[in-house]
Amino acid sequence: MAQAYFGLPELSASRFVSLSLMNNSQRYYQTGDQVRWLLDEEGNPSVLQFIGRRDNQVKLRGYRIELEEIAAQLEQLDAVQQAHVLLNDSKDNLLGCVVLTTPSHSEAICELEQALHTQILTSLAEALPSYMLPYKLYALAAMPLTNNGKVDAGAFAQLVQSQQAQVLTAPLAPMTELQTLLAEIFAQVLNTQVRDINRNFFELGGHSLSASQAVALIEQALEVPITLKILFERPSVSALATWCEIHRAAKAADENGQSEEMFL
Incomplete structure (x- = not known):
């Protein structure tokens, strides 16, 4: 598990924390699960009930995946300035949206040029297991922002859908x-x-x-x-x-x- 955090001190600090319990300080990993105690007949806590997640961790083909980890690895690459990773509509594959260090397009979104697509995936595969690799990458002109200037996570799916609609109307011949x-x-x-x-x-x-x-x-x-x-x-x-x-x-x-x- 810790291998995905190697070389990422900020991400590690946000997930691995020191807690003092029973006068004993130890280092713990924050899973991101939200739970609550269920009480027994005597009013004592007995069982933890899972409520949900407090982050955007997803489950894909049996694996729990933290999308921020993939985005953080993408942003370690020279070609990528910013990155966001999400599940596709059918929830069976990962998509990556990146703002390139040197943009080569003016459209709001377009599919990444094949050679660069291969280069990024090859570099990403050196740090992540294959089930965490996005099967498709899109280049963005800029990250979508909310009125408060924060990244609008909900806008990425709409951008991808608009690009896929354009692709459906324009057949793309084999390029490699x-x-x-x-x-x-x-x-x-x-x-x-x-x-x-x-x-x-x-x-x-x-x-x-x-x-x-x-x-x-x-x-x-x-x-x-x-x-x-x-x-x-x-x-x-x-x-x-x-x-x-x-x-x-x-x-x-x-x-x-x-x-x-x-x-x-």
Whole structure:
């Protein structure tokens, strides 16, 4: 657990605190859970009841994830000035919104350029396990603010939705060798051309049998241990290419001495 706080003194200080209980001072980790004591028949505290969270920790695929940790790691990168991380609409993947140190666009929000997207994810994989890596990154012109000048956390979902709506109206062709290869595999098993890397495999006519064929071809072509579950969770060329990049980054970090447990 403490590994995610290494090299982040401010974040560590906010989570690890010293408390004196029964004249004994010890260091404790603040989980962020809000609980209350339930009393027994004699009026004595007996059981702790979970009420909720006092932060924006989320649970994703069985893992508890603190979104601020991911944002803090993103902001450690030279290319990123500010960052915010959130769950997507279906609550099954992470999205990252970043303000770049050197902005290259004037739009309120746009998808990150592919080369920089890969570079950031590769660097992030050296510090975080794969389940904490955002599957998609968006570049913002500036952080959305409230009238009080604070970051408006509720505005990010609306910004992402507006960008996704624009993407739906403008087909995006494969831009990298990896995306081209995946699009060709989709086309082969679906017997149709794939002109948009954001189109859903199953919306294009895919089913469980063709999905199994696609997984087998991808594993053979890229030598990655992909499963049907991964394709169901990331059914587009774009999302699947990002997963492959994350897997490669995690594997490279492991070969360079990182603990394999970080990327399980």
